[in-house]
Amino acid sequence: MTTADTAAAPRARGPLALARRAVLYAVLALAALAILVPFLWMVSASLKRNNDVFTIPIQWIPQDFQWGNFTEIWTRVPLDTYLGNTVFLSLVITFLQVLTGSFAAYGFAKVRFRGRDTLFMLYIATIAVPWQAYMIPQYIMMQKAELTDTFLSLILIQAFGAFGVFLMRQYYLTIPDELCEAARVDGLSEYGIWARIMLPLSKPALASLALLTFVNTWNDYMGPFIYLTSNDLWTIQLGLRSFVGQYDADYAMMMTGSVLSVLPIMIIFLLGQRHFIQGIASSGMKG
Amino acid sequence: MADLLTATPATASAAPPPRARDRRRARRNTLIGWSFILPNFLGFAVLTLVPVLAAFALSFMEWDSYNPPEWVGLDNFERLLNDESTKIALRNTAYYALGHVPLTMLAALGLALLLNRKIAGVGFFRAAAFFPYITSMVAVAIVWNMLFNPEFGPVNQFLQFLGVDSPPGWTTSTTWAMPAVILTSVWRDMGYYMVLFLAGLQAIPVEQYEAAKVDGASTWQRFRAVTLPGLRPVTFLVLVLLTVQSFKVFDLIVVMTDGGPGRATLVLSQQIYRRGIVEGEFGYASAISFVLFLLVLVFTLVQFWINNRRERR
Numbered sequence: 001m002t003t004a005d006t007a008a009a010p011r012a013r014g015p016l017a018l019a020r021r022a023v024l025y026a027v028l029a030l031a032a033l034a035i036l037v038p039f040l041w042m043v044s045a046s047l048k049r050n051n052d053v054f055t056i057p058i059q060w061i062p063q064d065f066q067w068g069n070f071t072e073i074w075t076r077v078p079l080d081t082y083l084g085n086t087v088f089l090s091l092v093i094t095f096l097q098v099l100t101g102s103f104a105a106y107g108f109a110k111v112r113f114r115g116r117d118t119l120f121m122l123y124i125a126t127i128a129v130p131w132q133a134y135m136i137p138q139y140i141m142m143q144k145a146e147l148t149d150t151f152l153s154l155i156l157i158q159a160f161g162a163f164g165v166f167l168m169r170q171y172y173l174t175i176p177d178e179l180c181e182a183a184r185v186d187g188l189s190e191y192g193i194w195a196r197i198m199l200p201l202s203k204p205a206l207a208s209l210a211l212l213t214f215v216n217t218w219n220d221y222m223g224p225f226i227y228l229t230s231n232d233l234w235t236i237q238l239g240l241r242s243f244v245g246q247y248d249a250d251y252a253m254m255m256t257g258s259v260l261s262v263l264p265i266m267i268i269f270l271l272g273q274r275h276f277i278q279g280i281a282s283s284g285m286k287g
Numbered sequence: 288m289a290d291l292l293t294a295t296p297a298t299a300s301a302a303p304p305p306r307a308r309d310r311r312r313a314r315r316n317t318l319i320g321w322s323f324i325l326p327n328f329l330g331f332a333v334l335t336l337v338p339v340l341a342a343f344a345l346s347f348m349e350w351d352s353y354n355p356p357e358w359v360g361l362d363n364f365e366r367l368l369n370d371e372s373t374k375i376a377l378r379n380t381a382y383y384a385l386g387h388v389p390l391t392m393l394a395a396l397g398l399a400l401l402l403n404r405k406i407a408g409v410g411f412f413r414a415a416a417f418f419p420y421i422t423s424m425v426a427v428a429i430v431w432n433m434l435f436n437p438e439f440g441p442v443n444q445f446l447q448f449l450g451v452d453s454p455p456g457w458t459t460s461t462t463w464a465m466p467a468v469i470l471t472s473v474w475r476d477m478g479y480y481m482v483l484f485l486a487g488l489q490a491i492p493v494e495q496y497e498a499a500k501v502d503g504a505s506t507w508q509r510f511r512a513v514t515l516p517g518l519r520p521v522t523f524l525v526l527v528l529l530t531v532q533s534f535k536v537f538d539l540i541v542v543m544t545d546g547g548p549g550r551a552t553l554v555l556s557q558q559i560y561r562r563g564i565v566e567g568e569f570g571y572a573s574a575i576s577f578v579l580f581l582l583v584l585v586f587t588l589v590q591f592w593i594n595n596r597r598e599r600r
Binding site for chain 2: 032037056057131141159160237
């Protein structure tokens with residue numbers, strides 16, 4: 001009934017519906033353009049001569065494209081080191097977070113034992129505590145362990161987050177217990193159930209968690225800013241920031257660097273867009 | 288198949304096993320449960336739980352890297368009340384939150400309402416609205432700093448085109464730096480909350496709209512009577528998340544204005560970083576973090592309370 005109704009409506013109204021649809025698309029296009037303007041500016045400026053970045057009126061399309069900016073920047077700053085560091089950190093942290101997170105989530109979702117729910121509440125409670133509120137003692141601990149200015153400090157801080165446990169647990173709860181029960185009857189150990197049944201079944205949630213963690217680590221500024229002081233350990237975000245400080249009038253180059261720092265994330269987003277959205281929607285909804 | 292599976296636990300409970308076996312099984316389950324949780328819990332306990340508790344204790348101590356910690360009671364909090372820059376940071380954080388929370392919420396809700404329909408190409412528009420959220424703060428701050436350039440930036444060129452004679456100086460002006468930061472953060476964050484609102488809108492049963500239509504409700508009336516009440520849980524969640532997020536703002540401000548001009552955009556997180564990590568005053572910085580935590584907690588609890596009261600009505 002409902003579907004027939006809505007399907008018949010546009011035909012019945014004819015031109016009016018068509019006009020409404022056109023207005024809707026115009027509004028949407030305008031909104032999308034307004035949201036994307038900063039990116040257009042970024043890409044356009046990255047391909048200009050420095051003198052052409054700030055002109056009145058704005059040139060949205062560069063007069064002659066300076067593709068050379070994208071090769072020159074590598075000679076000005078050790079971008080390859082920064083990118084390498086960022087890829088390394090993002091991969092290691094994501095791997096550990098997904099592994100320990102999904103492992104712990106199985107314990108929270110599918111094994112019944114005393115104290116489990118209290119422990120989980122403890123996890124949830126710390127999600128609500130801002131990192132800024134405990135970063136000082138954390139820093140002191142790292143300092144005492146002589147781990148500041150190493151990758152290990154950041155990996156330790158970020159790889160065991162409560163968020164991953166939370167996200168995976170929410171997903172495991174939607175997988176029926178009967179499935180685990182049947183596997184137990186078939187003689188599979190709990191670890192076997194996790195590895196052979198839960199992991200394959202939770203691929204969408206694993207993908208969401210992996211993508212969100214990877215992007216967060218890639219984009220993180222405050223963590224590396226506090227912990228990494230040696231230039232050869234810097235991530236792309238620190239490198240970009242320091243580049244802006246050094247060449248503060250080199251606008252075209254600043255934009256070239258920004259494009260290069262955003263590009264990998266954009267590719268990942270285009271490939272895994274569905275998982276991003278689902279991960280956020282589900283972590284929020286069941287919270 | 289499904290019947291077979293559900294039958295198993297039922298037959299197991301039909302013959303109650305002796306107590307000893309029960310206890311053994313409980314112990315076994317505890318061991319198994321902990322073995323799953325432990326790898327994550329070790330990292331979590333050492334690096335999150337302990338620091339959270341330590342932060343609380345530290346805020347009552349005086350401690351720098353050279354001298355041993357000393358219990359000073361409420362001295363740090365007293366100092367906080369007389370520290371001009373901490374007070375400014377507190378005020379600026381409140382200002383930021385007052386702008387960021389409602390504006391992001393409105394923008395996100397607007398986008399969600401606009402994009403909650405089944406039309407061709409809606410996926411593209413949703414992706415476009417979401418994309419700023421996963422762009423790094425550093426890149427966002429650099430780009431927007433240029434967009435807000437007082438003389439040549441596109442923002443002011445656009446304002447002049449609209450007929451504004453002397454557009455604001457944005458990040459170079461003490462009055463306009465915070466609005467510039469707020470606008471940038473609204474632009475970046477609205478896509479994330481749009482996703483939450485979209486999920487909320489899709490959870491509202493279509494029948495409710497149909498019923499309202501049959502009753503002759505206008506679009507606005509349907510929004511007031513069906514959409515808004517249906518969205519209440521999501522709205523509450525968004526409100527809490529946004530508040531927490533605005534109280535801990537750091538990256539954007541550090542890169543965009545570094546607290547300036549003067550101290551016009553200095554915020555609490557920055558103050559904690561400066562006092563604690565740069566100057567090594569661990570006790571005092573922890574007291575500021577404690578205040579930050581209390582603020583977040585109080586706001587969250589108040590929102591919980593209001594939400595509960597509304598739900599009961």
